Amino acid sequence: MRAGTRNFLLGTLGIGLFLASWETIGQLKLAGISWPPLSAVLEMMADDNRWPLFRRALGATLEETALGYVWGTGAGLGLAALAHLLPPLRRGSDRLAAVLNSVPSIALGPIFLVLLSRESTPAAVSSIHVFFIVFVSVSSGLQRATAAHRDLFAVLGADRLKRFWRLELPAAMPALVSGLRLAWPAALIGAIIGEWFGAPRGLGILIINAMQNFQIVLLWCAVLLAVGSSLLIYGLLTLLERAAYARFG
């Protein structure tokens, strides 16, 4: 059996075993009522009455992360470009980004609540995570152009801006898209945490409410929703990354 086929089968087996044990533990109540069987969770997910609630919550959170991506990418790209074009700013920008990344997300919540609004807070918290990862990725990507390339541009008489626009920025594209993919889990977490500070709806709200009202199955549903959408988006971003490497690599 070829290695590729074997790994695929093993992988499926692994996931299958996990799902089977989930169901078993739930049915036999081995972990108490806090671990419902997989079938119960899936049943609730498929419930027509619940679905609008799930759809709204998921939609809201995904919207927030999308917005977070836009802001975070803009800020990360901007600061990285600035630090690249003005080398004295390099170290300070690195430190600033590192410090911003070290601020606990739960602390960012109240800050953005005052600075922006209840609705914008999740996107803002999400954007900080995206900002840091994009900043680090683009900073290293901008240095990807080799000395030989830079010499070429010097000989062709290109000024600093032209060189940035036509050489360094395109060279940084693969790193940027890699960064976008890597930032996804953190962005989602940021949005969920941001919602806890007064957002009207979203996955984070769903989770908190389920937790406080002891609705176990609903809680697991929310987790499953988060995982499902996370995997899907991650898969899409991976495809995007491959395309970027094919075009710019």
Added chain:
Amino acid sequence: MDAAAKRPLLLRLVEDYWGVFLLLVAWQLWVIANSFNPIVMPTPTAVLGDLVTHPDVYLRNVGITLAVAAFGLVAGMLVGTGLAVAAWFSPVAAGLLNPLTVLFSSVPVVALIPVIARLLGYDTSTVLAIVVIITFFPSFVFASSGLRSPPPGAEDLFRVLGASRLSVLWRLALPAAMPNLAIAFKLAAAHAILAAMVAEFLMGTSGLGYLFAKTKSDFQTEQAFGASAVATVISATAFLLAGWVERRVRERYA
């Protein structure tokens, strides 16, 4: 110490931290300009004041969060590396584990906190479990790839020398994986503390996260921000220290 010798340090500090400094100044001015009630948004100076006047509160909670984070970090790295070694020994284990870990790594950790709290209880054990989970995935991924990146020709060398599998693991694969493990450690160190804090925030037991939640709801906003400031400093320092460790490891093993 004369002025000339002192200047490089000051210059270095300015060079490194102008961004942070600007941010703090902007914060101070923003609060003053908007005449914010300290309950809504305190100034940085007020936060600093609280830190200085109530050190015991902070120290007590920092100790707890730091201990849990450190313990969870080590445990998570051991579990992650251990499973990576198991996958290295057995292709069957590797085939089973790899997709499972991809699946698990896409679960937003914060979503797991309520679930695990129900299973393990609303206390420190949940916080520990969360830190282990968050450090386990990067360790597993980086250890797995590191174990499989020995220096070129070294695998053939060990076969020719008649080395046992255990010998290959101990003398070749594990040392070769050290640089990668150092990277995982760097990433996990900063995240461990922040993850512990989020878990404490939701659980309401003890530690910096709990301090933040409690003081925020008691309208002691300076102290809430103080807790955040302490967490930020520790997290950033952990990241820097781990970076130093990474450089040392790279020098020795790469």
Added chain:
Amino acid sequence: MTAAISIDRVSKRFPLAGSSEGVLALSDLSLGIGTGEFVAVLGPSGCGKSTLLRLVAALEQPTGGTVSVAGEPPGQVSANHALGVAFQDHALLPWLTVHDNIALPFKIAGRRADEAAITRLIDLVGLSRFTTARPRQLSGGMRQRASIARALVLEPEVLLLDEPFGALDAVTRRQMNVELQRIWSARQITTMLITHSVDEALFLADRVVVMSGRPGRILCEVAVPFARPRDPLVMRSQDFHRMVDDLTAALETQEGST
């Protein structure tokens, strides 16, 4: 105590994606190396000479025919820790010093490191001042010398050298050839050297075997008449030049046949 290598009608076929027969690297090849004999295998790139060495080192299994070392399967020799190999990439471990790298075979064999033997070898290869240095601090030639010392440290029955000097510049390479000759003369182990340098083969070996392009077969064998120990000056002699020309011609007749 050294052993003889017997390669008997050996073929090796590699699978190739998209092709059902794969690639035939070696075809019905037979070669014998006597105890204490130094044989150099010459051939163009891609003729399978490295594959041949890997078969003797038990790093690959033949698809047809047999390989034996002192009457036993090659895997047995490495299991007995009696095989010394120097690869083209030196494969020194970056986290060990020169001393520890050379001591590695002892550790793997589960024996106590023979410090006297290690020191002797380090002196023999001329690295006495670099005992505690790391590979990254050494030049290419020095790394290869360490690699050869490591190959000799367990007093192996068989020594296999796979283009050990391929990555070095011409001048260093020539120096290393003289060094290797000097080192080998001390013990005269059964040796198989893979190389594409005619000079090197003629200077070092008792017998030179020329391989054809893919699939690898033996084209011809030449006994090297020069007296041992070999003086570097022999490389200037008329006989030497003539033999180089003959062998080069033998190699060139295969250009375009691969």
